[in-house]
Amino acid sequence: MADETTATAATAPSAGRERERYSPQEIEPKWQARWQESGLYRTDLALSDGKPKFYNLMEFPYPSAEGLHVGHTFTFGGADTNGRFQRMRGNTVFEPMGFDAFGIHSENYALKQNINPMQLTARTTRRYRYEQLGRIGAMFDWDHTVDTSQPGYYKWTQWIFLQLFKAGLAIRKEAPVNWCPSCLTVLANEQVIDGHCERCGTAVVQRELTQWFFSITKYADRLLDNLQRLDWPDESKTRQANWIGRSEGAELVFAVAEAGDNAERGTRSAELISPEGADAGTTADANSPFRVPRSALSAIPVFTTRPDTVFGATYVVLAPEHKLVPQITTAERRAEVEAYVEGARAATEIERTDAGREKTGAFTGAYAINPATGARVPIWVADYVLVQYGTGAIMAVPGHDERDYAFARKFDLPIVEVVASEAGIAEVAYTGPGPLKNSGRFDGLSSDAAKGAITAWLAERGTGEPRVTYRLRDWLISRQRYWGPPIPIIHCPEHGSVPVPEADLPVLLPEVENFRPTGTSKSPLASVESFVKTTCPVCGGPAERETDVSDVFLDSAWYFLRYSSTEWDDRPFDQGRIRDWLPVDMYFGGKEHVIMHHLYARFITMVLHDLGHLPFEEPFKKLRLHGFVTKDGAKMSKSRGNVVNPDDYIGRVGSDAFRAYLLFMGPFDQDNDFSDKNLVGVTRFLDRVWRLAVDPAPTPGTGVEMRPLHRYVKRVTDELERYQFHTAIAALMEYSNWIGANREVFTAAQRAEAVRTLTLLLAPITPFLAEELWERQGGGYSVHQQAWPTFDPAQIAEETVTLVVQINGKMRDRIEAPAGLDEADARELAGASAKVAPLIDGKTPKKIIYVPGKLLNIVV
RNA sequence: GCGUCAGUGGCGGAAUGGCAGACGCGCAUGCCUUAGGAGCAUGUGUCGCAAGACGUAAGGGUUCGAGUCCCUUCUGGCGCACCA
Numbered sequence: 043m044a045d046e047t048t049a050t051a052a053t054a055p056s057a058g059r060e061r062e063r064y065s066p067q068e069i070e071p072k073w074q075a076r077w078q079e080s081g082l083y084r085t086d087l088a089l090s091d092g093k094p095k096f097y098n099l100m101e102f103p104y105p106s107a108e109g110l111h112v113g114h115t116f117t118f119g120g121a122d123t124n125g126r127f128q129r130m131r132g133n134t135v136f137e138p139m140g141f142d143a144f145g146i147h148s149e150n151y152a153l154k155q156n157i158n159p160m161q162l163t164a165r166t167t168r169r170y171r172y173e174q175l176g177r178i179g180a181m182f183d184w185d186h187t188v189d190t191s192q193p194g195y196y197k198w199t200q201w202i203f204l205q206l207f208k209a210g211l212a213i214r215k216e217a218p219v220n221w222c223p224s225c226l227t228v229l230a231n232e233q234v235i236d237g238h239c240e241r242c243g244t245a246v247v248q249r250e251l252t253q254w255f256f257s258i259t260k261y262a263d264r265l266l267d268n269l270q271r272l273d274w275p276d277e278s279k280t281r282q283a284n285w286i287g288r289s290e291g292a293e294l295v296f297a298v299a300e301a302g303d304n305a306e307r308g309t310r311s312a313e314l315i316s317p318e319g320a321d322a323g324t325t326a327d328a329n330s331p332f333r334v335p336r337s338a339l340s341a342i343p344v345f346t347t348r349p350d351t352v353f354g355a356t357y358v359v360l361a362p363e364h365k366l367v368p369q370i371t372t373a374e375r376r377a378e379v380e381a382y383v384e385g386a387r388a389a390t391e392i393e394r395t396d397a398g399r400e401k402t403g404a405f406t407g408a409y410a411i412n413p414a415t416g417a418r419v420p421i422w423v424a425d426y427v428l429v430q431y432g433t434g435a436i437m438a439v440p441g442h443d444e445r446d447y448a449f450a451r452k453f454d455l456p457i458v459e460v461v462a463s464e465a466g467i468a469e470v471a472y473t474g475p476g477p478l479k480n481s482g483r484f485d486g487l488s489s490d491a492a493k494g495a496i497t498a499w500l501a502e503r504g505t506g507e508p509r510v511t512y513r514l515r516d517w518l519i520s521r522q523r524y525w526g527p528p529i530p531i532i533h534c535p536e537h538g539s540v541p542v543p544e545a546d547l548p549v550l551l552p553e554v555e556n557f558r559p560t561g562t563s564k565s566p567l568a569s570v571e572s573f574v575k576t577t578c579p580v581c582g583g584p585a586e587r588e589t590d591v592s593d594v595f596l597d598s599a600w601y602f603l604r605y606s607s608t609e610w611d612d613r614p615f616d617q618g619r620i621r622d623w624l625p626v627d628m629y630f631g632g633k634e635h636v637i638m639h640h641l642y643a644r645f646i647t648m649v650l651h652d653l654g655h656l657p658f659e660e661p662f663k664k665l666r667l668h669g670f671v672t673k674d675g676a677k678m679s680k681s682r683g684n685v686v687n688p689d690d691y692i693g694r695v696g697s698d699a700f701r702a703y704l705l706f707m708g709p710f711d712q713d714n715d716f717s718d719k720n721l722v723g724v725t726r727f728l729d730r731v732w733r734l735a736v737d738p739a740p741t742p743g744t745g746v747e748m749r750p751l752h753r754y755v756k757r758v759t760d761e762l763e764r765y766q767f768h769t770a771i772a773a774l775m776e777y778s779n780w781i782g783a784n785r786e787v788f789t790a791a792q793r794a795e796a797v798r799t800l801t802l803l804l805a806p807i808t809p810f811l812a813e814e815l816w817e818r819q820g821g822g823y824s825v826h827q828q829a830w831p832t833f834d835p836a837q838i839a840e841e842t843v844t845l846v847v848q849i850n851g852k853m854r855d856r857i858e859a860p861a862g863l864d865e866a867d868a869r870e871l872a873g874a875s876a877k878v879a880p881l882i883d884g885k886t887p888k889k890i891i892y893v894p895g896k897l898l899n900i901v902v
Numbered sequence: 903g904c905g906u907c908a909g910u911g912g913c914g915g916a917a918u919g920g921c922a923g924a925c926g927c928g929c930a931u932g933c934c935u936u937a938g939g940a941g942c943a944u945g946u947g948u949c950g951c952a953a954g955a956c957g958u959a960a961g962g963g964u965u966c967g968a969g970u971c972c973c974u975u976c977u978g979g980c981g982c983a984c985c986a
Binding site: 276277280281284285287289291344345346347348359399401425426427428430431432435436437438439443444445446448511512513633634636637670672675706707708709712713714715717719720721722723724726727729730733768769771772773774775776779844846848850851852853856888889890891893896897899900901 | 904905906907908913914915916920921924925926927928939940941965966967968978979980981982984985986
């Protein structure tokens with residue numbers, strides 16, 4: 043038996059001296075150095091010992107002004123606990139860490155400090171890596187790290203862009219961007235607070251710029267369908283599904299009425315349709331497969347999920363940006379419509395999309411033909427119709443759509459009831475299902491059945507077809523900024539957008555004097571002549587480089603692939619490594635990334651799979667979300683002044699105690715409010731553990747029933763498997779209390795086994811303390827390479843059980859009974875109970891429920 | 903408005919449909935050292951002297967049995983913003 047006799051002279055308490063106390067300030071730096079020097083966390087990526095691999099991933103941070111945040115300590119602590127647990131269970135665990143160093147946060151910090159982000163990032167990552175991340179005691183493999191702002195990394199980010207470009211998935215189109223007229227710069231959505239610039243408070247306006255997009259919408263269905271087979275939290279799957287927002291319906295065509303159709307309206311004349319309208323016979327959405335009848339002067343395709351209500355479509359509404367607006371507007375209406383469109387353009391997206399706002403709009407003077415009824419219906423422009431969604435135009439059915447109802451009421455447009463309901467439509471729109479009316483041959487048909495029937499009928503006549511639309515929009519990749527990977531495209535006057543040859547990658551981000559926004563709605567790179575001026579890879583003629591950089595989310599959409607292969611410069615990731623190590627086994631992520639980061643990583647993986655670069659299409663087998671650490675119920679932020687600095691606490695109580703405390707606060711997947719009030723509970727616990735392991739053993743006793751040990755091992759194991767770190771720690775506390783209570787009763791061997799098991803069970807949660815105690819017990823280096831304790835299932839079973847006796851479902855007595863008693867035994871025991879007997883005396887039980895070994899419920 | 907997660911002692915929180923409140927904080931009493939914000943023991947949901955009754959945001963339902971499942975409502979966090 044390994045007793046404290048094996049401890050070194052230095053650690054043995056000498057007579058008369060105070061006993062040695064737990065001092066994290068001494069043991070933590072000691073083991074941090076030892077771990078590094080022995081390469082304990084260097085992963086054998088070749089898997090040469092044949093153990094199963096486990097890729098334990100957590101979201102990498104962006105280096106910022108404040109340094110490491112308690113939130114990081116919390117999430118990395120939990121994720122690392124899982125990594126260490128998996129390692130002790132016999133896996134080769136790969137747990138890398140890196141830096142999401144490009145992007146707006148780092149750039150903003152650099153602007154504030156007035157230091158070029160290139161130098162600043164180098165400085166902050168060094169601090170992060172060596173000072174802060176090192177101290178939290180995670181088993182990061184620093185031999186495989188990434189920094190997304192390094193040319194060796196972003197070379198491959200650019201390579202990925204080129205793969206998408208070649209596959210036709212990177213396209214250029216016009217899109218509105220947020221523009222701050224005071225800062226003279228493009229703003230990200232997150233820099234726009236309530237329609238105003240985050241920095242100067244100026245109202246933000248929309249500007250149209252030609253930008254690069256990734257066609258993520260082409261993958262919408264697969265991104266949606268694959269969700270079913272992912273081991274991800276329902277919360278995140280549901281939110282992604284809602285974000286993708288698949289909706290099934292129909293695209294119906296409303297032809298713009300010919301001049302002749304308006305004969306009875308004296309106010310109209312032939313000039314109502316501008317001459318260029320004649321060759322504008324395309325749909326608003328260039329991607330639409332739908333063909334517009336040539337016979338129509340012009341036609342408006344609309345998307346609807348309610349084709350069954352088309353007989354009630356009494357007007358058509360175009361989004362203000364809809365391309366047909368200028369073409370169809372009549373001369374006498376032009377001024378009003380132009381003013382309305384102008385006003386809508388000036389308004390911010392936030393203002394325009396305030397759902398509670400009163401409806402506004404303008405009549406174009408033009409009319410369209412309802413394809414079902416053949417009736418002439420007026421065409422309006424209104425900003426409640428969004429140009430990006432569907433076809434940018436709707437058929438308005440005021441009887442059965444709330445928004446259309448409000449609009450029709452305000453502008454006095456006709457409302458027709460086409461779905462019968464009890465409530466009718468006198469007061470509000472009826473949006474539910476029901477039998478059709480006022481719908482010609484479809485009267486009486488249920489709205490559900492009518493959806494298909496009417497779409498089919500219109501399809502036969504060439505004015506409609508089934509259509510699926512998504513809420514998801516294409517991924518805007520362009521950023522008019524400095525701090526990101528230049529988009530590897532060259533614009534040639536002859537050959538258009540030409541990809542930079544892969545051999546010429548990376549397109550280096552030049553180190554510039556002025557990395558500030560330029561005020562020209564272009565990236566600062568546009569003013570670097572040596573960067574911009576180049577030659578066309580196709581013809582060799584003079585050409586210009588693309589000056590936008592790519593979105594920071596592209597950097598993080600593939601970093602988990604790169605970790606596996608950082609030793610290769612000539613490939614983004616090595617196929618052997620990919621085969622051995624991916625997909626990621628476990629990904630710990632934040633709720634704030636459920637939509638963007640997680641979706642983009644899935645998309646890029648799927649595309650790389652389709653292009654033959656990856657053998658799988660989903661990057662993360664298992665995902666678990668962690669909550670935020672809040673302070674006084676609010677998110678921590680510098681402006682609130684409620685940021686908790688982990689360094690202060692680590693200095694005071696040690697990394698182990700701080701990490702264990704954060705995990706003990708509450709469930710890992712929920713938000714937890716930080717308050718150091720409870721910290722003392724955890725430090726006391728670790729002190730107690732220390733004393734149990736290090737203090738001289740009391741005189742051995744006569745021995746104790748060791749069954750509880752097996753139950754504690756099982757409990758801790760079960761809780762860690764569920765990522766319930768707080769209840770795992772609670773079980774460890776109970777276990778150490780049990781050891782303490784039996785100190786004098788254990789035999790020497792029992793005591794050693796109990797302490798040894800405690801040390802092993804603590805290793806994933808308090809790695810420094812466990813390592814120190816392990817050494818003092820004479821265990822070999824390192825505790826983190828030991829096998830996880832097992833338990834004997836036979837020892838888990840209780841010999842006696844507490845039988846709960848209920849009368850009518852109410853608990854009346856508890857009786858100690860031998861395990862394995864049957865119903866007859868239980869009834870007999872219950873009948874003999876002084877508490878139960880009077881309650882059933884003389885009554886005949888109506889029903890008896892017996893849960894073996896647990897509970898007897900007598901219904902009288 | 904839509905979606906989503908949650909609501910349990912003084913506090914953080916625990917509880918495969920089967921003993922509500924594990925574990926910890928705080929508090930109380932005692933012990934021990936008294937240099938301590940150290941340690942040990944016991945107690946601690948509410949009402950009640952007690953037996954007991956009542957208790958998981960509110961109301962209803964399913965069930966022998968509901969904190970847990972279903973419906974309605976309220977409150978809070980987060981996400982999205984008129985998605986046709």
